[in-house]
Amino acid sequence: MTDSDNPNRAIAQALNSWRLSGLDQMPQYSPELENNDYSLPPNAECVTQNKDVVNANNGTSNEELSNSEFRIPNSEFTPALTPHSSLLTPHSTNAASSFNMTNNNLIESSDPVEALAMLQKRVAQCTLCKVLPETRTQTVFGVGNPRARLLFLGEAPGADEDAQGIPFVGRSGRLLTDMIEKGMKISRDEVYICNVLRCRPPQNRNPLPEEAAFCRPFMEAQIKIVNPEFICCLGAVAAKNLLQTDTSIGKLRGTIHNWQGYKVVCTYHPSYLLRNPPAKKDAWIDLQLLMRAMGLM
Numbered sequence: 623m624t625d626s627d628n629p630n631r632a633i634a635q636a637l638n639s640w641r642l643s644g645l646d647q648m649p650q651y652s653p654e655l656e657n658n659d660y661s662l663p664p665n666a667e668c669v670t671q672n673k674d675v676v677n678a679n680n681g682t683s684n685e686e687l688s689n690s691e692f693r694i695p696n697s698e699f700t701p702a703l704t705p706h707s708s709l710l711t712p713h714s715t716n717a718a719s720s721f722n723m724t725n726n727n728l729i730e731s732s733d734p735v736e737a738l739a740m741l742q743k744r745v746a747q748c749t750l751c752k753v754l755p756e757t758r759t760q761t762v763f764g765v766g767n768p769r770a771r772l773l774f775l776g777e778a779p780g781a782d783e784d785a786q787g788i789p790f791v792g793r794s795g796r797l798l799t800d801m802i803e804k805g806m807k808i809s810r811d812e813v814y815i816c817n818v819l820r821c822r823p824p825q826n827r828n829p830l831p832e833e834a835a836f837c838r839p840f841m842e843a844q845i846k847i848v849n850p851e852f853i854c855c856l857g858a859v860a861a862k863n864l865l866q867t868d869t870s871i872g873k874l875r876g877t878i879h880n881w882q883g884y885k886v887v888c889t890y891h892p893s894y895l896l897r898n899p900p901a902k903k904d905a906w907i908d909l910q911l912l913m914r915a916m917g918l919m
């Protein structure tokens with residue numbers, strides 16, 4: 623069997639080459655990978671513990687939400703969308719100062735705008751994954767406020783995102799915008815949005831574990847550059863990859879998790895909500911949990 627026939631060995635070699643090149647955020651390879659076709663990197667440094675538990679149902683209305691859009695009960699869409707703008711200012715005016723950026727070769731500037739631009743250039747040239755560099759139209763990096771207090775983490779680009787190079791611009795993207803703007807009453811421009819993967823998987827399949835492992839340093843660097851106070855994981859793939867857990871999205875909901883000091887709320891992916899409109903009620907409960915934690919309600 624050649625190395626290319628053994629994906630786990632290929633992963634190990636790639637991880638080693640990343641480490642040798644000085645990247646200190648890579649998960650460590652473990653032989654356990656040999657026996658697990660879909661495990662997450664076992665020694666990744668992120669740890670999740672349910673430290674702050676908040677009852678997601680306190681004071682929540684259970685009225686039906688619209689099937690066609692994310693409409694909160696008894697609420698109309700308002701073009702002026704910034705009643706909470708003052709609460710969305712970054713929790714650190716110098717986000718970079720919270721991290722030892724000099725030890726992370728992917729973060730080349732203490733200025734978030736410059737650091738993101740430099741990281742985006744690296745991502746655009748990335749060919750780490752076996753298939754995705756051949757099938758992508760372009761990489762899809764991230765969009766939004768580089769000093770956002772809230773970061774949304776999705777799964778991977780879809781066809782629309784692959785075509786435009788911007789995350790969440792298709793139908794599910796429009797629903798996410800409604801969730802942010804109609805539900806949370808904040809502007810989409812005030813948050814930051816990125817994915818676990820920066821390249822579209824063929825046929826929109828789930829990211830392979832090795833693809834998520836390859837792209838993780840980019841994801842972690844993006845998060846650390848933006849340095850949000852809150853992260854909202856959209857769907858099981860985002861939640862499981864960020865938190866390094868096999869717990870179902872259903873069980874991850876309703877709790878504020880801690881990942882490397884960031885407060886993490888998990889909810890359903892907008893594409894799931896489009897397929898299962900009744901679940902919008904649950905997503906609204908999750909957003910209310912997030913809004914209460916952020917002091918937005």
Ligand code: SF4
Nearest residue numbers: 748751820821836837
């Ligand atoms: S998904 Fe991430 S790691 Fe894989 S090729 Fe694209 S940018 Fe590189």
